[in-house]
Amino acid sequence: MKQRISLTFFFALAAVLAITSVSAEEGGGHPEIARQKWVFSGFTGQFDKAQLQRGFQVYKDVCSACHGLKHLAFRNLVQPGGPEFPVDAVKELAKTWPNQITDGPNDEGKMFERPPLLSDPIRGPYHNDQEARAAQNGALPPDLSLMARARNVERNPSWWIHPFLMLGDIAHAYQEGGADYIYGLMTGYSEPPADFKLTDGKFYNHVFPGHQISMPPPLSDGVVAYQDGTPSTVDNYAKDVVAFLSWSADPSLDTRKRIGWQVILYLIVTTGLLYLGKKRIWAGIKH
Amino acid sequence: MGGRSSDYVPTTRWGKWLDERLPIGRVVKNxxxxxxxxxxxxxxxxxxxxxxxxxxxxxxxxxxxxxxxxxxxxxxxxxxxxxxxxxxxxxxxxxxxxxxxxxxxxxxxxxxxxxxxxxxxxxxxxxxxxxxxxxxxxxxxxxxxxxxxxxxxxxxxxxxxxxxxxxxxxxxxxxxxxxxxxxxxxxxxxxxxxxxxxxxxxxxxxxxxxxxxxxxxxxxxxxxxxxxxGLDLKESSDxxxxxxxxxxxxxxxxxxxxxxxxxxxxxxxxxxxxxxxxxxxxxxxxxxxxVPEWYFLPFYAILRAFTSSFLGIPLGQYAKLCGVIAMFSAVVVIAFAPWLDTSRIRSAKYRPIFKWFFWFFVFTCVSLGYLGSKPAEGVYVIASQIFTVCYFLFFLAAMPIIGLIETPRRLPRSITESVLGEGGGGLPSGAAAAPEVR
The missing domain is CATH 1.20.810.10 (Cytochrome Bc1 Complex; Chain C)
Known part of the structure; x- marks a missing residue:
């Protein structure tokens, strides 16, 4: 009984601390990157095929002008759990992809350029970093295939709230920090505040560390023509391309969670059975 | 190896043959x-x-x-x-x-x-x-x-x-x-x-x-x-x-x-x-x-606690060396626990003072872990220094001193008594050897 009272007290205290901390945090100075709702988030979320297809379209029409997806091959666009485009369409897409593959040497010892095959990576327009920097005024457009995992949203709660937030994130299976960051970045462009000194050729983005980014605002309403009737807004573009990049960074997400539930259910049942067995074995023995 | 004397009897000829050459079955059984x-x-x-x-x-x-x-x-x-x-x-x-x-x-x-x-x-x-x-x-x-x-x-x-x-x-x-x-x-x-x-x-x-x-x-x-x-095994019912x-x-x-x-x-x-x-x-x-992986964070916090000064003591060029020595000592000191602890009672269950210090030690380790994940600046450094001192004091002061001044709770005579209460008598472990009630 005593134990239960102290437990109740503990949780009540934790709740009070949590509430006060959240309200204290809202007054904080640094830019908060809001958590978005993603269909693939949490412990049950799965990718939406149509959204991945739209996201790829945004990548193809906008991002691919500067950024590559080197860890992704054209064949991945066909595989289950992804955008699942028809094979023939992807073959056609590869054939007409503007960025060719350097192959060779051929019989004459010469390197040559050829259109990508299904097994080739989705290359960006530049052959190497130097070429990219030369074309981009010194800035390097990073490869995007792992971007959704290579970024995270840092949160700086008060120390006593830290453990509860951590446990909350683990229990909710929150893994979408990278997605939230990219969405924030896509929609985070604005005019700089009056007292902000912007370097020439840079753009103000309140999400980007240091707020000065070399990439011009990539999205504007109507820049990509969706085929499926989804409204052509920046918000939709950003959400869709983030979903696509999240898949590109973690193509096994659907399978992972599906197998995960089978494993968890199996282990719950097995733990239960083992516990009953143990109780039976120990039945005659006080311990 | 300890334990009861071996009553392993191989049941097959092959088992007997192996037992005389490599008594692996005997070891597993015993x-x-x-x-x-x-x-x-x-x-x-x-x-x-x-x-x-x-x-x-x-x-x-x-x-x-x-x-x-x-x-x-x-x-x-x-x-x-x-x-x-x-x-x-x-x-x-x-x-x-x-x-x-x-x-x-x-x-x-x-x-x-x-x-x-x-x-x-x-x-x-x-x-x-x-x-x-x-x-x-x-x-x-x-x-x-x-x-x-x-x-x-x-x-x-x-x-x-x-x-x-x-x-x-x-x-x-x-x-x-x-x-x-x-x-x-x-x-x-x-x-x-x-x-x-x-x-x-x-x-x-x-x-x-x-x-x-x-x-x-x-x-x-x-x-x-x-x-x-923390009691030794004394009787077979234990x-x-x-x-x-x-x-x-x-x-x-x-x-x-x-x-x-x-x-x-x-x-x-x-x-x-x-x-x-x-x-x-x-x-x-x-x-x-x-930032290192989470499991190194407490040790990382101890390392970084040694900035140009430690709790006001100037360290100068030796700051890094002190940090490194402290970090490795934090692991090595654990090995000396058997000789640092002066109490003859093993279990903290019967050690009213040590118990509190134990939980404070756990808190110290968790806090050091948190501090290790934070940038080494301002209040985090001072907190790291204080908790580093707490960490070492647990081994070097709490363990030896508490053992000398603490009055332990009354110990049960045996494990059996602790389970069954005084005078409960022991269920002989012979009964336990064939427990399956089918």
Missing amino acids: QFIDYPTPRNLNYLWTFGGILTLILVGQIATGVVLAMHYQPSATGAFDSIEHIRRDVNYGWMLRNFHSVGASMFFFAVFIHIFRGIYYGSYKAPREVLWILGVLIMLLMMATAFMGYTLPWGQMSFWGVTVITNLFSALDTIYNGLGTTIVEWLWGGYAVSGVTLNRFFSLHYLLPFILTGVVVLHIWALHVVGQNNPT CVPMHPYATSKDAVGICAFLLLYAWFVFFVPDYLGHADNYVEANPLVTPPHI
Whole structure:
């Protein structure tokens, strides 16, 4: 009984601390990157095929002008759990992809350029970093295939709230920090505040560390023509391309969670059975 | 080895033949079936089995991962992606291995805290305890080298920072530290050469670790298990045979632990890692915050607590050296616990003062872990310094002094009495030898 009272007290205290901390945090100075709702988030979320297809379209029409997806091959666009485009369409897409593959040497010892095959990576327009920097005024457009995992949203709660937030994130299976960051970045462009000194050729983005980014605002309403009737807004573009990049960074997400539930259910049942067995074995023995 | 005298009788001719040449069946029967275990063990005692299982799992997944991994500066990062994307169930193997390292440390920390709480380090278990500390050291070396293998930004800069620690020895003898660091790196900077040797050692150390684990279990079976009362086994009613009693309980503990493990593997595989490690290593770009894996954070906080001054004491050029010495001492001091603790009572259950200090020690370790994840500036540094002092005071002051001044609670006469109450009489363990009521 005593134990239960102290437990109740503990949780009540934790709740009070949590509430006060959240309200204290809202007054904080640094830019908060809001958590978005993603269909693939949490412990049950799965990718939406149509959204991945739209996201790829945004990548193809906008991002691919500067950024590559080197860890992704054209064949991945066909595989289950992804955008699942028809094979023939992807073959056609590869054939007409503007960025060719350097192959060779051929019989004459010469390197040559050829259109990508299904097994080739989705290359960006530049052959190497130097070429990219030369074309981009010194800035390097990073490869995007792992971007959704290579970024995270840092949160700086008060120390006593830290453990509860951590446990909350683990229990909710929150893994979408990278997605939230990219969405924030896509929609985070604005005019700089009056007292902000912007370097020439840079753009103000309140999400980007240091707020000065070399990439011009990539999205504007109507820049990509969706085929499926989804409204052509920046918000939709950003959400869709983030979903696509999240898949590109973690193509096994659907399978992972599906197998995960089978494993968890199996282990719950097995733990239960083992516990009953143990109780039976120990039945005659006080311990 | 200890325990009851052997009553192993081979039932087959082949069994008899083998028993006279290699009595492996006899050892298994005596040490893992009939072996007397205290009847009052709680679930904290299942962590030994959990740790053994994780070790085997890490080796098994590691061997397969090594088949698909390329230990080179140009190939390492891409080969991890190859494993995650192209190898059948490679993502699962990889998650099991990387999350497994975290689970290994999580379980070992609980195992050690249990040892401290119930006084498992005291005579006659000193050698068992020291072997345990050695195991933790080997685990740390293995995990540290393993974390370099993905060759991401955090891998690269983590190695750079930690190997650079040895350069602090330059303040003792000019050039000594630099020489050691260059020897570790195999060059003048962290490079693919470093990665190659770390991969080689990362594959080797787990087998040395396994050897020490065998010694750890051997020592355990000589002196016998401690238990929540900390009392020695005195009468046959104090214990039950390992099988089916301890084994059935271990099975529950292991399976429950696997639930936690699986949750991380399948639902939050990246949570314990760092996003920067999905960016390939780049010697020209330093990440804003270089943070080690969570299980090193308490030690990292102790290292960084030594800035140009420590709680007002100026350290000058020796700051780094002091930090390095303190960090390694933080592990080594644990090995001296058997001689630092002056109390003859093992279990904190009967030690009213020590109990509070134990929980404060746990709080100290967790706080150091939190501080290790924060930038080394302002109030975090002062807090790290205070908690570093608390950490060492627990071993160097609390353990010796409390033992001298504390009046322990009344101990039960035996384990049996603690379970059944005074005068309860013991159910003879003979009854326990055939427990299945079918």
